[in-house]
Amino acid sequence: MSTxxxxxxxxxxxxxxxxxxxxxxxxxxxxxxxxxxxxxxTTNYAKGGQGGGRKEAFNGAPEVTMxxxxxxxxxxxxxxxxxxxxxxxxxxxxxxxxxxxxxxxxTTITFPASAVPANGTLSVFPKGVExxxxxKVDGTLTGGVFTFTEKATSxxxxxxxxxTVITGSQTIPFKSNVTPKSFIWDGETxxxxxxxxRTEQFHAYKVTPQQNFTFSYENTGDPGKLEITFDLLSxxxxxxxxxxxxxxxx
Numbered sequence: 001m002s003t004x005x006x007x008x009x010x011x012x013x014x015x016x017x018x019x020x021x022x023x024x025x026x027x028x029x030x031x032x033x034x035x036x037x038x039x040x041x042t043t044n045y046a047k048g049g050q051g052g053g054r055k056e057a058f059n060g061a062p063e064v065t066m067x068x069x070x071x072x073x074x075x076x077x078x079x080x081x082x083x084x085x086x087x088x089x090x091x092x093x094x095x096x097x098x099x100x101x102x103x104x105x106x107t108t109i110t111f112p113a114s115a116v117p118a119n120g121t122l123s124v125f126p127k128g129v130e131x132x133x134x135x136k137v138d139g140t141l142t143g144g145v146f147t148f149t150e151k152a153t154s155x156x157x158x159x160x161x162x163x164t165v166i167t168g169s170q171t172i173p174f175k176s177n178v179t180p181k182s183f184i185w186d187g188e189t190x191x192x193x194x195x196x197x198r199t200e201q202f203h204a205y206k207v208t209p210q211q212n213f214t215f216s217y218e219n220t221g222d223p224g225k226l227e228i229t230f231d232l233l234s235x236x237x238x239x240x241x242x243x244x245x246x247x248x249x250x
Contacts (some may be wrong), residue, residue: 006193014187014202016203021182030074033225039064045128063234064240066207067086068186069079075170080209081228082172083180090171091118093163097127107152108145109160116144117162125159180209185230196248203242206236227229
């Protein structure tokens with residue numbers, strides 16, 4: 001009995017599950033805007049006879065990539081590109097504009113308890129002045145409160161530059177000696193066949209993010225986006241990827 005040709009169409013992106021190479025889960029990404037899988041191989045030809053026509057084709061060295069773009073970004077997604085784990089509560093450099101408070105005896109600037117300057121790192125400047133030492137405000141820092149050496153004549157905003165540890169912050173390091181690791185990728189997307197939905201499962205045995213990417217930051221037009229390209233590599237059994245179409249759901 002012959003099998004009829006089934007015609008299908010797709011107009012949806014993949015949901016993406018990434019696993020470590022040992023099979024443990026790494027991340028689930030269901031917020032991509034676009035997804036593309038590109039396959040190309042090198043073709044060499046045996047030529048012969050009058051005119052040097054091509055007689056035989058030899059295909060090899062397949063190159064497969066999976067690319068997706070997203071306007072929703074998470075620290076864990078960025079860490080895939082860096083190859084480093086997300087670090088918490090790291091010492092960072094911070095700029096804050098804080099209005100001074102003057103009473104009968106002194107002028108102070110109070111920092112939020114969540115971002116107290118580390119000792120020896122604070123520089124305070126009046127707003128709008130050149131950032132040179134001669135314009136720096138002299139004072140002492142005690143328990144998150146900066147007290148001016150000389151009382152100000154009026155209160156205004158000051159530019160404060162310092163290092164601090166912010167609880168709950170997430171840092172993704174990028175290092176010259178660390179490259180992204182490989183993952184197992186499973187994608188899932190719906191197709192339509194005669195008005196009935198079918199599901200495609202795309203399984204890639206070994207994918208590695210390319211460290212060629214651009215973060216876009218802008219305040220006009222569409223929100224910024226991140227585009228990531230993965231190399232689909234062959235495993236020990238020469239597997240690249242599988243495309244599986246599940247039967248219609250009853």
